[in-house]
Amino acid sequence: AQKVTQAQTEISVVEKEDVTLDCVYETRDTTYYLFWYKQPPSGELVFLIRRNSFDEQNEISGRYSWNFQKSTSSFNFTITASQVVDSAVYFCALSEAGTGNQFYFGTGTSLTVIP
Amino acid sequence: DTGVSQNPRHKITKRGQNVTFRCDPISEHNRLYWYRQTLGQGPEFLTYFQNEAQLEKSRLLSDRFSAERPKGSFSTLEIQRTEQGDSAMYLCASSEGQGRHEQFFGPGTRLTVL
Numbered sequence: 001a002q003k004v005t006q007a008q009t010e011i012s013v014v015e016k017e018d019v020t021l022d023c024v025y026e027t028r029d030t031t032y033y034l035f036w037y038k039q040p041p042s043g044e045l046v047f048l049i050r051r052n053s054f055d056e057q058n059e060i061s062g063r064y065s066w067n068f069q070k071s072t073s074s075f076n077f078t079i080t081a082s083q084v085v086d087s088a089v090y091f092c093a094l095s096e097a098g099t100g101n102q103f104y105f106g107t108g109t110s111l112t113v114i115p
Numbered sequence: 116d117t118g119v120s121q122n123p124r125h126k127i128t129k130r131g132q133n134v135t136f137r138c139d140p141i142s143e144h145n146r147l148y149w150y151r152q153t154l155g156q157g158p159e160f161l162t163y164f165q166n167e168a169q170l171e172k173s174r175l176l177s178d179r180f181s182a183e184r185p186k187g188s189f190s191t192l193e194i195q196r197t198e199q200g201d202s203a204m205y206l207c208a209s210s211e212g213q214g215r216h217e218q219f220f221g222p223g224t225r226l227t228v229l
Contacts, residue, residue, distance in 0.1 A: 035217060037220075045158070050216075091158075102160035102173070103158070103218060106157050108156075
């Protein structure tokens with residue numbers, strides 16, 4: 001079974017619009033970690049944010065914000081006032097404390113910001 | 116140290132040939148990971164090392180694949196008798212410690228098997 005699901009395959013928005021990327025995860029561990037990565041056209045994965053399962057406090061960092069809800073197993077990511085440079089593939093990932101240290105990645109959401 | 120580096124960046128080979136990729140992690144990181152990424156998919160875990168010990172291997176890592184990290188620094192991933200299905204981007208990542216720590220990824224090695 002897929003541990004991380006990113007149902008949105010592709011999203012297009014016009015510059016300056018807000019956009020939310022969805023991520024739903026599945027785990028039986030009580031301790032786990034969630035991540036968002038960005039993969040621009042150059043190909044290198046860039047770390048954006050990490051959240052621990054015991055820290056549901058949501059956060060805003062500049063134009064980025066995250067909404068972590070254990071009750072719905074969701075870890076959504078929002079970009080406000082999108083810019084062309086935000087165009088990339090965004091991956092959500094899960095790491096479980098009890099079953100090793102590998103990351104389980106979703107299939108990614110390709111975001112295109114149209115100028 | 117500016118990050119994780121991988122060499123070569125691109126490799127084209129003929130089916131049946133052996134290939135070897137190298138990864139140099141961030142110097143103070145004791146954990147090193149290998150992933151494979153195919154077009155339109157997220158990275159898939161292959162194996163990871165803590166220092167020189169290979170602690171976990173995925174079922175994706177067939178017996179044609181072998182990875183080493185001889186001195187706990189750089190790592191190599193070798194694929195023997197390559198097949199067309201091995202064509203993918205091979206990503207290396209490193210981290211400071213256990214799963215809660217973010218992994219920092221290299222630029223990848225793109226393998227094309229003809």
